[in-house]
Amino acid sequence: MNEINKKYDEKKLRLLIISADKFPPFRVDVSILFGEEMVKKGHKIDWILQSADNCSKSYTTKWKNCTVYVGKTDNGVSLFSKFRKYIYAMVHDFKIFSLMKQNRYDIIQVKDKFFAALLAIIASKIHKVPFVYWLSFPFPEARIYSFKVKTARYPYISLFMGLINKFLLYKIILPHANHIFVQSEQMKKDIAQHGIPLDKMTPVPIGVSLKDIPYKVKSNFKNKKIIKPSNEKWIVYLGTLNRTRRIDFLIRVLYKVLKKIPEARLILVGKGDNPEDEEFLKKKQNV
Numbered sequence: 001m002n003e004i005n006k007k008y009d010e011k012k013l014r015l016l017i018i019s020a021d022k023f024p025p026f027r028v029d030v031s032i033l034f035g036e037e038m039v040k041k042g043h044k045i046d047w048i049l050q051s052a053d054n055c056s057k058s059y060t061t062k063w064k065n066c067t068v069y070v071g072k073t074d075n076g077v078s079l080f081s082k083f084r085k086y087i088y089a090m091v092h093d094f095k096i097f098s099l100m101k102q103n104r105y106d107i108i109q110v111k112d113k114f115f116a117a118l119l120a121i122i123a124s125k126i127h128k129v130p131f132v133y134w135l136s137f138p139f140p141e142a143r144i145y146s147f148k149v150k151t152a153r154y155p156y157i158s159l160f161m162g163l164i165n166k167f168l169l170y171k172i173i174l175p176h177a178n179h180i181f182v183q184s185e186q187m188k189k190d191i192a193q194h195g196i197p198l199d200k201m202t203p204v205p206i207g208v209s210l211k212d213i214p215y216k217v218k219s220n221f222k223n224k225k226i227i228k229p230s231n232e233k234w235i236v237y238l239g240t241l242n243r244t245r246r247i248d249f250l251i252r253v254l255y256k257v258l259k260k261i262p263e264a265r266l267i268l269v270g271k272g273d274n275p276e277d278e279e280f281l282k283k284k285q286n287v
Contacts, residue, residue: 012042013106016099018120019134020112022052023070024063026271028207029136030111035064046099048116050089058092069095079154090115096123105129112136114165117173124178133173134181136206138190140166151243170194236267241281248281 015038021030034045047068055072062068071092074084093116100108100123108124110117111134124131143152143162152158174180174191180201182188188201228234235254241247247268254266268281 011106012044014044014046014104015107015109016046016048016096016103016105017109017111018048018093018096018113018116019110021049022073023047023049023068024052025049029134029204031064032207033204035066039065046103046105048092048095048099050085050092069099071095093119096120100127100129107132109134112139114168114173118168121173121176130178131176132179132181133177134204135169135174135187135191136183138187140169146243151246153243170196232263232265233261234265234267236269238269241268241270251281 015034017034019025019030021027025031025035038045045066047063047066048071049068050071051073053073054075055070058069058071060067060069069092072088074081074088076082076084093113096108096116096119099105105127107130108120109132110120117133120131123129140162143158143165146152147155147159147162170191174194174196177200180191180196181204182191182201183203184205185203188198188203191201192198235250237247237250239245250266254264257264
């Protein structure tokens with residue numbers, strides 16, 4: 001990273017970023033750090049993202065003074081729809097080559113994608129542009145773990161993808177990256193155990209955009225402001241509601257807590273990447 005810093009110190013960069021985040025992105029590291037703060041400093045960013053909503057045709061749009069190449073998707077819940085969604089994403093990732101040929105980028109960065117990272121490595125070698133990888137979560141290990149604890153929706157597919165992605169990540173992607181962003185110091189240490197040099201990684205902890213918090217939000221259930229009663233004890237979870245986070249464990253624990261502390265409440269603030277994950281939690285809560 002020092003080499004990149006010296007070369008591009010004080011220079012206004014042009015970046016091509018390919019991320020697993022859907023469009024429009026909502027996570028702070030994408031929407032605020034790159035979508036706003038980097039742009040404010042004069043850097044120009046092009047994005048390759050897949051649409052969050054059902055979309056039958058790819059298109060190009062503007063978002064926060066960035067150009068975004070949005071790929072089509074299929075949000076159906078069937079196995080065929082999910083397979084088609086992945087195929088759409090992989091085909092859209094090939095956009096890397098045409099954009100790298102058309103524009104002079106200073107850095108190509110991939111976040112949480114594996115096939116796209118392989119394409120980016122090839123493109124970075126052809127055009128002699130530094131390749132940076134951002135790993136926000138140990139996805140391969142999570143897939144393998146979900147198979148072991150039987151929480152995967154499609155167990156053997158999850159195991160297969162976990163093993164393949166683990167090989168790609170630690171044997172090809174990270175060794176070929178000029179630099180790597182990780183989510184924490186602990187994650188940095190964990191990845192180093194796979195032979196990745198410590199000085200090649202920089203932790204970038206996730207944050208919260210205070211200005212975007214809807215302090216006067218109204219409850220969807222009672223159409224009233226959410227006010228904590230003085231007699232209640234709240235446990236608040238803020239984050240994604242994906243099944244891999246094992247939030248159902250918190251719900252099961254809460255039932256035991258309520259026997260001793262009836263005034264306890266578990267507040268879940270977030271959204272799942274898949275609607276089925278949210279429905280799964282609602283069933284656990286008997287909502």
